[in-house]
Each structure stands twice: as C-alpha cells, then as structure tokens.
Amino acid sequence: MCGICCVVNLTASQCVLQKHVREKLRNRGPDCSQDITDMVLDPSYSCLFSAHVLHMRGVLTPQPLQDKDGNILLWNGEVFGGLTVGAEDNDTKVVLHHLSLCRSPSDVLSVLSQVKGPWAIIYYRKAEHCIWFGRDFFGRRSLLWSSGPEECSFTLTSVSSCLPDSDSAYWQEVPAVGVYSLDLKKCSYNRSLKLELYPWVYIGDEPPNDFTCEGLPSSVSMVMNDSGLLLNFPVPSMNTSLTAATPNDKPNQTSQTSPDDLKVFLKSTEKREMVRNLIDVLSEAVRRRVQCLPYQLKLTEEPNDDEAQVAILFSGGIDSMILAVLADRHIPADRPIDLLNVAFKLQESKINPGSTKKGQTNKRQHASADIAQSDQVKSNCFNVPDRITGRAGLQELKNLSPARKWNFVEINVTQEELKEMREKHISHLVHPLDTVLDDSIGCAVWFAARGTGIISEGTEQRRHTSTAKVVLTGIGADEQLAGYSRHRVRFKTSGLKGLVKELAMELGRISSRNLGRDDRIIGDHGKEARFPYLDEDVVSFLNSLPVWEKADLCLPRGIGEKLLLRLAAVELGLGPSAVLPKRAMQFGSRIAKLENRHEKASDKCKRLVTS
Ligand SMILES: *[C@@H]1O[C@H](CO)[C@@H](O)[C@H](O)[C@H]1NC(C)=O
Ligand SMILES: *[C@@H]1O[C@H](CO)[C@@H](O)[C@H](O)[C@H]1NC(C)=O
Ligand SMILES: *[C@@H]1O[C@H](CO)[C@@H](O)[C@H](O)[C@H]1NC(C)=O
Ligand SMILES: *[C@@H]1O[C@H](CO)[C@@H](O)[C@H](O)[C@H]1NC(C)=O
Ligand SMILES: *[C@@H]1O[C@H](CO)[C@@H](O)[C@H](O)[C@H]1NC(C)=O
Ligand SMILES: *[C@@H]1O[C@H](CO)[C@@H](O)[C@H](O)[C@H]1NC(C)=O
Numbered sequence: 001m002c003g004i005c006c007v008v009n010l011t012a013s014q015c016v017l018q019k020h021v022r023e024k025l026r027n028r029g030p031d032c033s034q035d036i037t038d039m040v041l042d043p044s045y046s047c048l049f050s051a052h053v054l055h056m057r058g059v060l061t062p063q064p065l066q067d068k069d070g071n072i073l074l075w076n077g078e079v080f081g082g083l084t085v086g087a088e089d090n091d092t093k094v095v096l097h098h099l100s101l102c103r104s105p106s107d108v109l110s111v112l113s114q115v116k117g118p119w120a121i122i123y124y125r126k127a128e129h130c131i132w133f134g135r136d137f138f139g140r141r142s143l144l145w146s147s148g149p150e151e152c153s154f155t156l157t158s159v160s161s162c163l164p165d166s167d168s169a170y171w172q173e174v175p176a177v178g179v180y181s182l183d184l185k186k187c188s189y190n191r192s193l194k195l196e197l198y199p200w201v202y203i204g205d206e207p208p209n210d211f212t213c214e215g216l217p218s219s220v221s222m223v224m225n226d227s228g229l230l231l232n233f234p235v236p237s238m239n240t241s242l243t244a245a246t247p248n249d250k251p252n253q254t255s256q257t258s259p260d261d262l263k264v265f266l267k268s269t270e271k272r273e274m275v276r277n278l279i280d281v282l283s284e285a286v287r288r289r290v291q292c293l294p295y296q297l298k299l300t301e302e303p304n305d306d307e308a309q310v311a312i313l314f315s316g317g318i319d320s321m322i323l324a325v326l327a328d329r330h331i332p333a334d335r336p337i338d339l340l341n342v343a344f345k346l347q348e349s350k351i352n353p354g355s356t357k358k359g360q361t362n363k364r365q366h367a368s369a370d371i372a373q374s375d376q377v378k379s380n381c382f383n384v385p386d387r388i389t390g391r392a393g394l395q396e397l398k399n400l401s402p403a404r405k406w407n408f409v410e411i412n413v414t415q416e417e418l419k420e421m422r423e424k425h426i427s428h429l430v431h432p433l434d435t436v437l438d439d440s441i442g443c444a445v446w447f448a449a450r451g452t453g454i455i456s457e458g459t460e461q462r463r464h465t466s467t468a469k470v471v472l473t474g475i476g477a478d479e480q481l482a483g484y485s486r487h488r489v490r491f492k493t494s495g496l497k498g499l500v501k502e503l504a505m506e507l508g509r510i511s512s513r514n515l516g517r518d519d520r521i522i523g524d525h526g527k528e529a530r531f532p533y534l535d536e537d538v539v540s541f542l543n544s545l546p547v548w549e550k551a552d553l554c555l556p557r558g559i560g561e562k563l564l565l566r567l568a569a570v571e572l573g574l575g576p577s578a579v580l581p582k583r584a585m586q587f588g589s590r591i592a593k594l595e596n597r598h599e600k601a602s603d604k605c606k607r608l609v610t611s
Contacts, residue, residue, distance in 0.1 A: 002051060002052060002063065003028035004050070004051050004074035004076045004156075005049070005156065005158065006155070008047050008131065009045060011044070011046075014046065015047060017035075024160065024428060025159060028159065028523040032052070033051070035050045035051075035064075038126075054523075056078075056469060056528065061090045063075065065096050069100065069126060071099070071124060071126050073092065073099065073121070073122075074122040076119065076120045076141050076143075076158060077115070077118055077120065077136070080535070081117065082234075095115070108123075109198055109230070116234060116536045118138070118140030118519075118530075119135070119140075120141035120143040121133060130182065130183050133182075134176070134179035135516075141158070142516040143157070144158070144160050144172065145171070147170075147220050152219070154182070159429060159523070173512060176511040178231060180196065180197055180222075193219060193221070194222070195216075195220060195223075200231045200232075202233045205237070207224075211224050235540045237543065238543045239544055239545055239547070240504075240546075242546070242547075257556055257558040258579060259570050262567055262570045266570065266571065271567065277541065278541065282326060282533075283326045283330075284537065286472070287326075290310045290327055308335065308338040309331070310331055311337070311339070311471050312338070313448050314340055315341065315585065315588050315589075316386065316388075316391070316392055316394070317386075317393075317474075317583065319533070321577045321578075322572065325397070325400065325401075325573075326572075327472065338451060338466040339409060340409050340453075341387060341453075342447050343383075344418065344589055344590045345412065345415060346384065346590055384590040385587070392576065392577065394408045409464050410453045410454050411452065418447075418591075421447070422443055422608075426442050427608045429442065431608070434605060435601065435604060436599045437586065438608070440586035440592050443591055444589045445473075445518055446522075446524070449471050449521065449525050451468070470528055470530055471530065472530050473518065473522075473530070475514060475518065475531055477562060478562070480533065480542045480550070481542070481564060482550060482553065483551075483562045485582070507539075510534075549564060551563050551564070561581075586601075
C-alpha cells in the first residue's frame with residue numbers, strides 16, 4: 001500500500017501539498033517518500049507528484065517512478081495477475097514498462113483493464129501533457145479528489161483530512177466507474193479543468209450514454225469520451241437466471257441448526273463439485289495474497305520467528321474462519337498467523353443482568369467471592385459476541401491445524417481511547433464518508449488493524465502488537481452470497497428476482513460504501529488491506545452461478561444465507577462456525593452499543609465532525 005498524491009495548477013505557480021495531508025500519506029507509505037515537480041510554460045501548468053511507499057516485497061522501488069521520456073507513474077496497487085510479474089520483478093516497474101509502450105489512449109486502457117488486483121493510479125504522459133488516473137473496477141484502493149481553494153487547481157490523493165479551517169478543500173472519493181484523463185494542454189488554453197471519462201463496461205454491454213457525477217468538484221467539468229473507448233470489466237455480469245433446477249433435499253426446519261443440516265446438501269455430487277470449485281478458486285485468491293512476502297524471498301536477514309507476516313480481521317464468523325483455514329494452507333507451517341479480534345467495552349450496567357443478580361446473592365454469602373466476582377465483571381465487559389465466537393473459532397482452528405501458532409489477539413477498547421483516536425486519526429481517514437455506520441465500522445476496523453492487544457496462553461497474558469503488513473478481510477462475502485438480513489427482507493417482498501437485483505446493486509456500490517474507507521483506515525497503520533472474496537476469479541465464479549446456488553433464503557438463519565460458503569466451510573472441516581448467523585461488525589464488537597442507540601446507521605455522524 002502506498003500513499004500517492006498529485007496537485008495540478010493551471011497558473012504555473014508552485015503547487016503545494018498541505019502538511020496534514022502529507023502526514024497522512026506518509027502513514028500509508030512509511031518506507032520511502034519522494035516528490036517530483038514539473039513546471040511547463042507553454043501550455044502553462046505545474047504539477048507536484050508526491051509518493052510514499054510501503055515496502056511489501058522484492059527490492060524497494062521508490063516512487064514516483066519515471067521512465068526515460070519523463071513519464072511519471074504513481075502506483076498504489078498489487079498486480080496479482082493479468083500482467084506477468086516475475087518473482088524478482090517489481091509490479092510498479094512492470095506497470096510503467098507496459099504503459100511506456102502505449103501509443104494511444106486505447107493502449108493505456110487496454111493495459112489497465114488487463115491488470116488483476118487492486119489499484120489506484122496516477123500516470124502523467126509528458127509529451128502529451130496528459131494525466132490519467134482512476135481506481136480498479138471495484139475501487140479496492142482509495143483515491144480522493146478536490147479542486148483547490150483557487151480555481152484552476154486540482155488535487156488527487158489517497159487520503160486527506162477534514163480540518164474545518166483547512167482552506168476548505170472539499171474532498172470526494174473518485175468514483176470507481178472508469179478511468180479519467182485530464183488534458184492539461186486543452187485545459188491550460190481554455191483556463192478550465194475538463195476531465196474525460198472512459199467507463200468500465202461489462203463485455204458485450206453498451207456504454208452508458210450519460211453519466212452524472214455527483215462528487216465532482218464544482219470548478220471541474222467532465223465529459224464521457226465519445227470515441228467509444230472503454231474498459232472491459234474483468235469479470236462477467238451476474239447470472240440472473242431464476243429457474244431453480246430440482247430443489248435440494250431441504251434439511252428439517254428446526255430452531256437449532258447444526259453442521260449436520262449442511263452435510264445433507266453435500267450428498268449431491270453436483271453440489272459437492274460446485275463447493276470444491278469455490279474452495280479452489282478462493283484458496284488460490286488467498287495464496288496470491290499471502291505469498292511473495294519477504295520470508296519467501298530468502299532474505300539474508302531472517303524475520304523474527306515470532307512475527308506473523310499475515311493477519312486476519314477475525315470475528316470467528318464463517319467469512320473470517322474460511323480465510324484462516326485457507327491462509328493456513330499457504331503460509332509456511334513454522335510462521336504464526338495473527339487473528340485480530342476487537343471488542344468495545346460494555347458499560348457495567350449493560351452486562352447480562354442475570355449474572356449480576358446472582359453475584360449479589362453471592363456477595364451476601366461470601367466476601368471473598370465478591371472480589372472474584374468484580375474482577376470477573378471487569379474482564380467480562382469485553383466479552384462481546386465477536387470475542388466469544390472468536391475464541392470458539394480459535395479452538396476450531398487449533399483442532400484443524402494444531403501445529404500452527406495461532407495468535408488470537410484480544411483488542412480491548414475503552415470509551416476514552418475510542419474518543420481520543422477518533423478525533424486524532426479515524427475521523428480524518430473516514431472522511432469524506434460521514435454516516436453513523438461509517439463511524440462504527442471505521443473505528444472498529446482501525447483498532448482491529450492496529451493489532452495492539454493481548455494474547456492469553458493458559459493463565460498467562462502477554463501484550464502483543466501485530467507486525468503483519470498484510471491484513472486479510474472478509475469483505476465481499478455478504479454482498480455476493482446474500483449474507484445480510486436486508487437480503488431476507490428483499491427476498492420476502494420481491495422474490496428471487498428482487499434478490500438478484502439487490503445483490504447486483506450492492507456489488508456495484510461496494511467501492512463507495514466500503515472499500516475506499518477500509519483502505520484508508522487500514523493503510524494508516526502502514527499495512528495493506530487485501531480482500532480475497534473480491535479477487536477477480538472468485539467474483540467471476542460467483543457471478544456465473546445462479547443466485548439460488550449461493551443462498552437459499554427459505555432456509556433458517558445460520559444455514560440459508562451464504563449457503564454455498566457454509567457448505568465450503570463444512571467441506572473444509574469446520575464445525576459450529578459453519579452455522580453461525582451473520583452478525584455485523586458494529587454489533588459483534590459492540591461499538592454500536594457504546595454510542596447513542598437511537599441513531600440510524602445512515603444518519604450523519606456528529607462524532608466525526610472535528611471542531
Ligand atoms: C515493488 O516495490 C514496492 C516498493 O518497494 C513494493 O511495495 C512492492 O511490493 C514491490 N512489488 C513487487 C511485486 O515486488
Ligand atoms: C474551450 O471552452 C469552450 C467554451 O466552454 C468550448 O466550446 C471549447 O470546446 C473548449 N475547447 C477545448 C479545447 O476544450
Ligand atoms: C475521445 O478520445 C479520443 C482519443 O483519445 C480523442 O481524440 C477525442 O478528442 C476524445 N473526445 C472528447 C469528447 O474529448
Ligand atoms: C427430517 O425428518 C424426517 C422425518 O422426521 C426424517 O426421516 C429425516 O431423516 C430428517 N432429515 C434430517 C436431515 O434430519
Ligand atoms: C480483554 O478482554 C478479555 C475478555 O474478553 C479479558 O479476559 C482480558 O483480561 C482483557 N484484557 C485487558 C488487558 O483488558
Ligand atoms: C446461469 O445459471 C444457469 C443455471 O445454472 C446456467 O444454465 C447458465 O449457463 C448460467 N449463465 C451464465 C451466463 O453463466
């Protein structure tokens with residue numbers, strides 16, 4: 001993960017990068033920072049390119065990277081496929097090499113649509129006075145834009161900050177709907193900023209004939225390029241088939257669900273085949289995301305044996321359990337894996353009232369039990385739902401892979417610390433998103449990804465800070481396999497057809513709802529978020545299946561939603577975690593309980609406003 005930024009000014013005066021934005025960029029890329037400026041007199045403009053690199057693999061490649069013609073690349077991404085990157089090659093160099101060979105806009109688009117993996121890019125073609133920029137089709141890396149305080153200036157950056165007094169730059173996420181170009185020659189002669197958009201389109205679909213862009217800074221205009229040039233989605237569109245084949249043997253409807261209910265489905269060879277295909281494609285996606293880290297490259301400097309290179313945001317729910325089992329396959333057996341489990345402190349009055357009452361009777365009876373009880377309450381206040389399922393999940397993983405060192409990192413967050421970190425860091429990273437939900441998830445993910453907590457071994461507890469630079473998250477599973485309760489609602493009111501529409505819509509907006517935000521939040525720790533469920537091959541596989549293979553919302557909670565993934569969990573040998581119902585992170589970690597309960601998730605969050 002890197003922090004990249006570009007400031008453009010049409011007045012050919014010096015471009016400046018605000019200090020607080022630079023600081024945030026440096027958090028993302030602590031290993032190497034460099035600026036390049038370019039001032040051109042006719043046409044007249046100036047540019048500042050600022051890059052902050054997080055060193056992940058191979059030899060450190062400083063950015064901005066420049067080719068012999070003076071073209072400049074800022075690359076915040078990972079090439080997991082599409083372009084060939086040898087084990088010793090650097091993907092930034094490979095991408096610039098391919099771009100340098102481009103002779104036309106259609107060549108540039110063709111290179112970018114070949115890349116498999118997450119990216120945000122800023123690319124300057126010197127001879128043509130043109131800047132290309134954009135995000136991959138899912139928007140797995142953040143990029144923001146704003147037009148500066150003076151007109152005729154324009155800024156792109158991975159992350160910003162939301163100081164109310166900061167020359168009031170107005171930041172928006174660059175919509176991940178295509179790749180943009182800015183022709184500085186035209187803009188300079190016309191003294192106005194005009195972007196061209198080349199949209200992402202599913203193969204075989206017509207390009208949209210109109211596109212309105214809400215987040216566009218006011219002094220910037222945008223046109224859709226009329227030459228018919230576009231980028232092809234690297235995945236097929238979602239299968240909209242609705243006619244179910246012969247219905248499966250349904251498990252008996254009972255209130256208790258167990259992994260045995262799922263085993264019934266696996267009796268069908270067809271189903272089993274499909275489940276195995278899913279496991280294969282997911283396993284490969286995880287492999288690509290956990291390998292080629294420094295330990296595989298046999299560096300002379302051996303990493304500390306106790307330090308994990310990979311961490312997983314871990315609730316013990318099915319999405320994170322599957323990632324853990326698959327990561328275990330591909331990470332050398334002698335390396336630990338960090339499981340990051342976050343809990344927000346429950347106020348004591350909110351802890352299970354039943355147990356408090358019992359405590360009071362005890363109190364009258366034994367004074368010594370009283371002390372034990374209050375200690376218990378103190379530590380119990382972090383026993384939130386995700387902590388409990390997390391511990392159970394850990395046990396399942398230990399049973400499956402006893403030789404592996406699993407570091408279950410208990411991250412306990414108090415209200416005071418939450419308040420302090422939100423104000424200092426998190427509110428800036430969440431910005432420009434601003435809802436109650438963005439606040440809850442942003443805070444929960446920030447503390448989890450920081451990885452500072454304790455590990456309990458028997459009766460011993462020791463402090464632990466995860467040093468893993470790669471953080472796997474399970475995002476994308478619920479959106480693709482109908483995991484949310486709103487999917488049940490939609491299915492009840494408008495059937496399979498409505499469900500398919502809902503899923504397609506949610507996958508389409510995942511960049512603006514989640515991914516940019518999560519990338520900014522996790523990147524702030526100098527770590528890189530990786531999303532195996534949003535791997536191109538995984539999405540292609542899931543998109544090719546009809547919806548009723550992925551979920552069966554006639555079945556009870558804990559079985560029907562994400563059915564196919566639950567079957568994969570059983571096939572991988574998982575037990576009770578395979579039938580855990582979905583619990584959203586803000587509830588599982590209990591951060592939502594800490595805050596005002598009368599808020600709606602979609603309300604603007606007052607706590608994010610810095611004063
Ligand atoms: C390329 O270099 C950058 C900066 O050193 C690093 O972050 C990235 O992981 C490298 N990529 C490869 C494929 O080696
Ligand atoms: C410059 O602006 C004028 C008026 O907005 C417009 O008609 C013209 O096409 C623009 N020229 C270029 C090169 O974009
Ligand atoms: C669209 O792109 C082509 C090729 O880059 C260019 O010649 C043309 O001027 C662009 N159209 C508009 C409306 O800018
Ligand atoms: C469901 O119930 C029927 C009748 O009670 C029984 O024969 C069958 O084995 C049950 N199926 C499962 C999967 O438990
Ligand atoms: C964190 O919470 C757990 C309960 O989930 C508790 O056992 C542990 O002692 C707490 N640790 C600290 C340092 O507060
Ligand atoms: C969609 O699913 C149906 C039913 O399995 C299948 O026959 C069809 O080939 C699929 N379509 C695509 C485009 O994958």
